Amino acid sequence: MITTAKSAMDNVMRSLTSPVQPHDDELYLNPKQESTGQISAIDIRVKEFPPRYRDPHFSKYVLVGTEEQRAKQEKLIQHLRGMRSVIMYGNNGTGKTLLAYASMRDKIEKGYNPIYISFLALMNKIKESYNQNGPSLYRITEEYKRCDYLVIDEIDKSYGTPNEFLNLNHIIDARYNNCKPTVLISNSSESDIIDLLGKSTFERIVEDGLAVYMDWPSYRMRLSMR
Numbered sequence: 603m604i605t606t607a608k609s610a611m612d613n614v615m616r617s618l619t620s621p622v623q624p625h626d627d628e629l630y631l632n633p634k635q636e637s638t639g640q641i642s643a644i645d646i647r648v649k650e651f652p653p654r655y656r657d658p659h660f661s662k663y664v665l666v667g668t669e670e671q672r673a674k675q676e677k678l679i680q681h682l683r684g685m686r687s688v689i690m691y692g693n694n695g696t697g698k699t700l701l702a703y704a705s706m707r708d709k710i711e712k713g714y715n716p717i718y719i720s721f722l723a724l725m726n727k728i729k730e731s732y733n734q735n736g737p738s739l740y741r742i743t744e745e746y747k748r749c750d751y752l753v754i755d756e757i758d759k760s761y762g763t764p765n766e767f768l769n770l771n772h773i774i775d776a777r778y779n780n781c782k783p784t785v786l787i788s789n790s791s792e793s794d795i796i797d798l799l800g801k802s803t804f805e806r807i808v809e810d811g812l813a814v815y816m817d818w819p820s821y822r823m824r825l826s827m828r
Contacts, residue, residue: 647710658703667818678814682785683708685751687811689804691788691795695820698787702753705785709751716751722759725766743769747776753785758798771803778806792817 648656660679665672681688682705690698706716719727724746731739746752752773760766777784784807788795792815796804807813 648707655700655703658700658707660701660704660708663697663701663704671818674814674816675818678812678816681812685709685714685783687783687785687807689786689788689795689799689807689811689813690816691786691790691813692792692816693818693820694789696816696818698816699755702755702785702787706751706753714750716753717746717749718753718755719746720755720759721757721766721770722761724754725760725769728769743773743776746773747780747782749782751783751785752777753787755787756789757786758788758790758794767800767803771800774803774806778809781810783811 660683663675663679665675667675678688678690679701682701690701692698702718706718709716727742728739730736731742754770757770774784786799786807788798790798795813795815799807804813
């Protein structure tokens with residue numbers, strides 16, 4: 603009995619002084635599991651993209667045109683990879699929306715919260731605040747003022763009322779003051795873009811960012827001619 607008791611006590615003491623050995627599945631998180639979890643979170647966000655743009659990558663953008671145009675495209679992609687404001691405007695089919703979604707995926711992978719919205723959809727949301735039972739204008743615009751990265755597409759397509767661009771300027775001004783990047787997209791010509799946005803809005807974007815007139819050949823047209 604004494605020997606048995608002594609052995610039991612020795613086992614207890616050894617268990618108290620020895621490091622705890624976790625169960626096999628608690629020892630380390632499988633890198634594949636961690637990676638899968640991260641990719642899954644990214645995929646969930648990317649699935650919110652329109653089907654045409656669910657697999658956007660900068661590597662899929664093919665540089666085209668003259669040497670000068672290719673240099674502009676490389677500089678544009680460099681800015682879109684960073685947290686920089688950009689205005690993309692010019693010809694149809696030159697990859698403006700594709701690059702915007704590629705930049706959004708890039709931001710999601712880096713842990714940021716990007717938002718994409720067309721200008722008309724944004725204005726329709728703001729109109730909801732005019733209803734007595736609708737959300738307040740502050741509540742609607744605050745989301746777009748505060749998000750990490752905002753893309754507003756088709757800013758040349760709207761109802762044409764003065765209030766629309768006043769509200770746009772209000773959002774961009776708040777983002778400018780808080781050093782938050784904004785990407786604006788338009789099919790406007792080089793001579794129309796400043797008139798469309800207004801000089802102050804244009805200058806706020808390009809002060810720390812870039813405005814690129816996308817005058818190279820249409821990607822969609824090249825596809826249709828194959």
